[in-house]
Amino acid sequence: MKSLSKFIIVITVVLFANNSVKAQNGLEMNVNYNVGLPTAGSKDYVTKPSFRGFTGSLDYAITSQLRVGLGIGFNDYYQKYPRQVYNGSDGAISAVLSNSIQQTPLIAHINYTITKTGFIRPYVGAGAGVNFISFDQYLGEFDNPSTKAKAIVQGEAGVFIPVSRYSSTAVKIGGTYNFAPFNEFGTSNLNSWGVQAGIRFPLH
C-alpha cells in the first residue's frame, strides 16, 4: 500500500503542474483508489471488502464529453476463517482456511460525461476486457494456487468535479459493477462492486 500511496502522490504533483493546460481533446489519465465489495459468487470465498485496490485508465477525449480508453485495476481480497472440520465422503480435514483472491482487470472502455458545464458533472460508462485472477485457497499453511484469465464486463457511473474552468483536470468519485464470470472451484462468478475516488488529468 505504501507504493500505491507514493504513486498517487506523484500523480497529484504532476496534476497540479498541469493546471495551465486548457480543456481540449487529447490524452488523459485517471488514477483512483478503489474499494472492492464482493457480491454474488464472490461471497462464497470472501465477504469482507477489499481496501487494497486501485484503478487507472489512459483515455482519449474524442470530444469534451466522450472518452475512450484502456483501464487497469487491482483488488486484493483476503479472508481468514477460524478452524473448523470440513467433512468429505471418506474423511475429514480440520483446518484454518484462508482465501486470497487478486483480480486485475484490463478493460477497454467508453465514458460519457452527461453535462458539459457545472460544478458537478455526472458520467456513465461501460467497458469489457480480460480479468486476470489469482485464486489461492489455504488449508493451514498449504495452498492450492491457480491463475485464470476470464472475461469481464463493467458498468460505471459517478461524477467529475473540475478543479479549474480552464483544464480538464477533475476529481472523480464513482462506482463500478463488475460482472466477472469465473466458473471455477464451485462458484460461477467473482462479481463485485467498486467504489472509487481519484483524479483525472490531461497528459501533454
Add this chain to the structure above:
Amino acid sequence: MNRNIKSTTLCFLAIGFLVLNGCKKDPLKNLSNDDSRIYISNYDSAANFASYKTFSISDSALVIQDNHFLGRVLGTYETNVISQLKQIMQQRGYTLVDSSAKPDLAINISEVINTQTTIFSYDDYWDSYGYYYDPGYYGYPGYGYYSPYSYGSYTVASAALEVDLLDLKNATADGNKITAIWVGLARGEDVFNNNNVTTEISTLFAQSPYLKSN
C-alpha cells in the same frame, strides 16, 4: 501522436503492474503455528469399526525423510503420542493387547519429513510401506499392505505425523492383504512439538466419531 499513445499506454500498464505487485496481503504472515497445522483423517467406508475389539501399537515411530527410511525413534514426543493413542483407543472401547496376541487392529506411527521444496507425494510413503513395517511384527509375515488413500502432492518443506490403523483381523480373508482402514495425518509447523501431542491426537479422533468399538 500514435507513437505517443502507444508508449504512454505501455508506461501506464508497466506502472500499474509494478504497483499492484506490492499490494497483496500474504496469508502465511497472518497464521500462527497452531493455525498452520491441518489434521486429515481418512477411513475405509466399508469397514465396521465396531467389529474390532483389540489393538496393538508400534513401540516407536518410523522416520521417513525425503522418501528415505531413516530409522526408528522413541523420544519424549513419540512416547507421548503412543501414550495418547493407547488412552484414546481404550476410551473408544478397544482393548490393548501385545502384538503377539493376534490383535484385531495394529497402529503404526510415522514421522514423514520433507526438507526439499520440490514435488513430494505421500503415494511414495505407501509404495514403500511393506519395507518400513515388517508385517511379521504383528504375526503376518509375507502379507502386503493396502491403502486406498492419497494425499496429493505439495511443494513446500513440511513435516507430518502419520497414524495408520491397520486391519489385521481380516488380513487373511482379504487375500493376505493388510488394509489401512483409518489414517490420521497432522501436518504443519511445530507438528513434532511435545506440547502439541494432545491437540494432534484428540483432533484426529474428534473428527472420526465412527472410530469406536461400542
